[in-house]
Amino acid sequence: xxxQRVRVRGLxxxxxxxxxxxxxxLTPEERKINPSPDHTHRWTVAVRSAASxxxxxxxxxxxxxxxFIKRVTFKLHETYxxxxxxxxxxxxxxxxxGWGEFEVQIRITFIQESGEKAIxxxxxxxxxxxxxxxxxxxxxxxxxETAAKMGPVHSWxxxxxxxHDPYQSFLNILTAHPPTPLPKIRKKPVPFHTANPxxxxxxxxxxxxxxxxxxxxxxERLEIARKAVITETDKWRAKLIEKEKELExxxxxIGDV
Amino acid sequence: MAASxxxxxxxxxLPNPSTPGPSQTKPKVPGTTERSRKPEGxxxxxxxxxxxxxxxxxxxxxxxxxxxxxxxxxxxxxxWEWQSFKNNGRTDSLHLSHWTKAGTDPEAEYTFAKYNVQPxxxxxxxxxxxRFLEDxxxxxxxxxxxxxxxxxxxxxxxxVGDRYDFPGGPPRSLEDLKDRYYSVCRxxxxxxxxxGDESSKMQLISSFQFDKExxxxxxxxxxxxxxxxxxxxxxxxxxxxxxKRLEQTERRFKKERDELLKTLLGVESGLPDISVEDEPPVxxxxxxxxxxxxxxxxxxxxKKRGVNDVDTPTSAGPSSANVISLGQPVQxxxxxxxxxxxxxxxxxxxxDANQTTSNKAAHTxxxxxxxxxxxxxxxxxxxxxxVLSELGISHSRLVMPTRExxxxxxxxxxxxxxxxxxKKCVDKVEQDIQVATMRLEMANNTGxxxxxxxxxxxxxxxxxxDAEGVExxxxxxxxxxxxxxxxxxxxxxxxxxxxxxxxSVDTSATxxxxxxxxx
Numbered sequence: 001x002x003x004q005r006v007r008v009r010g011l012x013x014x015x016x017x018x019x020x021x022x023x024x025x026l027t028p029e030e031r032k033i034n035p036s037p038d039h040t041h042r043w044t045v046a047v048r049s050a051a052s053x054x055x056x057x058x059x060x061x062x063x064x065x066x067x068f069i070k071r072v073t074f075k076l077h078e079t080y081x082x083x084x085x086x087x088x089x090x091x092x093x094x095x096x097x098g099w100g101e102f103e104v105q106i107r108i109t110f111i112q113e114s115g116e117k118a119i120x121x122x123x124x125x126x127x128x129x130x131x132x133x134x135x136x137x138x139x140x141x142x143x144x145e146t147a148a149k150m151g152p153v154h155s156w157x158x159x160x161x162x163x164h165d166p167y168q169s170f171l172n173i174l175t176a177h178p179p180t181p182l183p184k185i186r187k188k189p190v191p192f193h194t195a196n197p198x199x200x201x202x203x204x205x206x207x208x209x210x211x212x213x214x215x216x217x218x219x220e221r222l223e224i225a226r227k228a229v230i231t232e233t234d235k236w237r238a239k240l241i242e243k244e245k246e247l248e249x250x251x252x253x254i255g256d257v
Numbered sequence: 258m259a260a261s262x263x264x265x266x267x268x269x270x271l272p273n274p275s276t277p278g279p280s281q282t283k284p285k286v287p288g289t290t291e292r293s294r295k296p297e298g299x300x301x302x303x304x305x306x307x308x309x310x311x312x313x314x315x316x317x318x319x320x321x322x323x324x325x326x327x328x329x330x331x332x333x334x335x336x337w338e339w340q341s342f343k344n345n346g347r348t349d350s351l352h353l354s355h356w357t358k359a360g361t362d363p364e365a366e367y368t369f370a371k372y373n374v375q376p377x378x379x380x381x382x383x384x385x386x387x388r389f390l391e392d393x394x395x396x397x398x399x400x401x402x403x404x405x406x407x408x409x410x411x412x413x414x415x416x417v418g419d420r421y422d423f424p425g426g427p428p429r430s431l432e433d434l435k436d437r438y439y440s441v442c443r444x445x446x447x448x449x450x451x452x453g454d455e456s457s458k459m460q461l462i463s464s465f466q467f468d469k470e471x472x473x474x475x476x477x478x479x480x481x482x483x484x485x486x487x488x489x490x491x492x493x494x495x496x497x498x499x500x501k502r503l504e505q506t507e508r509r510f511k512k513e514r515d516e517l518l519k520t521l522l523g524v525e526s527g528l529p530d531i532s533v534e535d536e537p538p539v540x541x542x543x544x545x546x547x548x549x550x551x552x553x554x555x556x557x558x559x560k561k562r563g564v565n566d567v568d569t570p571t572s573a574g575p576s577s578a579n580v581i582s583l584g585q586p587v588q589x590x591x592x593x594x595x596x597x598x599x600x601x602x603x604x605x606x607x608x609d610a611n612q613t614t615s616n617k618a619a620h621t622x623x624x625x626x627x628x629x630x631x632x633x634x635x636x637x638x639x640x641x642x643x644v645l646s647e648l649g650i651s652h653s654r655l656v657m658p659t660r661e662x663x664x665x666x667x668x669x670x671x672x673x674x675x676x677x678x679x680k681k682c683v684d685k686v687e688q689d690i691q692v693a694t695m696r697l698e699m700a701n702n703t704g705x706x707x708x709x710x711x712x713x714x715x716x717x718x719x720x721x722x723d724a725e726g727v728e729x730x731x732x733x734x735x736x737x738x739x740x741x742x743x744x745x746x747x748x749x750x751x752x753x754x755x756x757x758x759x760x761s762v763d764t765s766a767t768x769x770x771x772x773x774x775x776x
Binding site: 007010011012013014015016110114116117119121157158159160161162163164165174175178179181191193194195196197199210214215218219221222223225226227228229230231232233236237238239240241243244246247250251253254257 | 382449450451602603608623624625644648649651654655657659660661668669675676679680682683687689690693694696700701
């Protein structure tokens with residue numbers, strides 16, 4: 001057992017996860033039954049594995065993450081009864097009703113073998129449908145009726161939890177559970193993300209799914225941007241060199257005078 | 258080869274004499290011509306000796322089967338035409354003609370135009386020079402001069418080395434020039450943001466590799482090779498032959514010894530299994546151990562004997578070491594291919610273990626990948642964010658913050674920083690230019706007034722007229738200088754004036770842009 005507590009140096013291992021929420025508009029009937037009649041939406045905030053299970057109607061969640069996550073703590077708005085919700089087993093999610101968007105604190109605690117502290121992130125609970133703000137202005141959120149017609153709202157962030165130099169025992173646990181790889185090609189809609197406003201159209205029409213295509217697409221976007229920056233730099237450098245020559249000439253002339 | 262009389266006759270197609278040569282006898286028989294034709298693959302002389310009663314073997318002596326000659330586009334007649342063509346590789350409008358096959362499109366691109374590749378000439382800004390290219394052996398002026406020459410002579414360094422004459426500079430050898438040129442190129446490539454991927458950058462850098470020491474040594478060596486006397490060459494050859502002979506003798510000796518030992522010890526000696534090739538000769542005792550250890554399988558025994566006998570471990574050692582050194586790389590390779598797949602499946606990324614162990618105390622705790630995105634807090638941060646948002650990239654959030662994508666963001670931010678730095682430098686130089694122009698104008702105004710009496714010489718005005726035509730603001734000032742200078746020493750001033758007018762055109766071409774924008 002002693003050698004199990006040895007860190008495996010020079011190795012980092014990550015697990016792809018997603019966190020975020022899904023929200024649907026409550027029907028009038030549901031609102032009547034609901035103890036808080038001002039609530040307009042039902043939402044689920046969750047931490048899941050990135051890949052979606054085949055034929056599932058949720059985003060992600062193909063793998064049970066409890067093999068390395070001990071607990072996920074969702075800290076809701078203070079107006080909710082006991083706002084700190086500890087979820088100790090799969091699925092790590094909280095479902096509630098509400099009327100407003102707010103910041104959810106998500107704290108992930110790992111199993112003891114990991115020897116790691118908990119990590120925290122934030123998710124902005126998204127209730128209203130995505131709208132493109134291409135001109136920089138925030139358009140009016142559509143009315144509840146239109147929002148209801150547009151179907152559930154999805155707001156998910158992909159991320160990777162990286163363990164550096166893990167303990168041998170923890171590494172063994174992790175390698176015993178290889179994550180389901182993301183599908184290579186897109187079959188379902190793309191999860192919308194504000195960093196890629198262009199994906200709005202592709203995000204419509206059903207439950208989205210994370211794919212390797214998205215990663216490639218983003219890599220391409222970054223690469224294009226980098227090339228653009230570099231061509232721009234080259235242009236400016238050429239200009240700079242030209243200017244320097246000009247300055248040199250001027251200075252020589254001043255010297256001559 | 259001497260031709261027989263019959264041959265001569267047959268060449269000259271003369272009738273046969275009454276006493277025919279041996280070669281002519283048989284073919285002359287009328288009915289047998291069909292059969293007696295020389296089968297292929299037999300030389301005429303041989304055939305004439307053995308005659309048509311050639312053994313069946315002769316038939317098998319077929320012509321050696323060579324590859325069939327390739328059929329290069331049929332033997333049809335090709336028509337050629339004298340056509341003029343356009344060479345896209347030319348910058349001038351010279352039109353040349355050449356012979357082409359009839360039917361080629363005269364408008365088609367010239368096939369050799371693509372080989373007219375212009376070498377990329379590297380230029381650097383003052384800022385870049387100050388940051389990366391400082392060298393105490395070289396001034397910036399001399400480096401500029403070198404780069405200008407290299408560009409002018411298309412990187413033909415022998416020409417560059419021949420023409421190189423920097424006034425006031427130390428004498429430079431060809432290697433000095435190459436070393437400086439390549440080192441500057443390397444540094445530029447390394448420090449500038451690179452549009453392609455890492456491997457192509459490495460490739461380019463390695464193409465600029467130049468080892469001055471080695472080149473000098475190489476040339477020295479070649480020179481010394483050339484300067485050997487015949488005696489020395491003969492001696493070297495003799496020594497080489499001697500060496501070869503010694504090696505051969507040694508090999509033979511070894512082989513003989515092995516054979517002898519085999520005969521002495523029998524098959525169980527185990528000798529064929531052990532590669533004796535590069536082992537030192539062992540004495541009888543050592544060999545005895547070798548033979549016994551596999552049988553008993555007792556390692557302790559060998560150890561014990563090893564203490565007693567110094568030779569035993571050496572005799573056993575190399576052979577076992579050989580086995581290991583042969584076996585390991587193969588194993589390792591197979592492992593790496595397999596483990597890469599394994600790592601990908603389990604999302605494992607391995608770094609060099611030695612690097613991480615150096616700072617053992619600092620353990621990086623678990624983190625979200627996206628939290629390692631660059632924090633843009635330094636003074637240039639807001640500007641970087643602005644540039645990135647113009648490109649439609651969010652600096653703080655990624656859709657898929659994988660390791661590769663985070664690294665890409667790093668690269669992007671780095672490139673953006675250098676863009677901003679360059680822009681800053683341009684701003685600074687532009688300001689300097691403005692200051693300098695103003696100073697120049699002021700100096701010229703005062704100077705112009707002082708020398709007004711001399712201005713107005715017609716010849717001076719002629720020379721500078723073109724400059725003035727292009728120039729609005731600065732041109733006048735220059736013309737004043739030059740006109741003033743024509744007063745004395747005509748010959749010398751003429752050239753100076755010309756350079757003046759050229760320089761003023763230059764500045765007008767480059768300098769008018771920012772000014773216009775400012776207005």
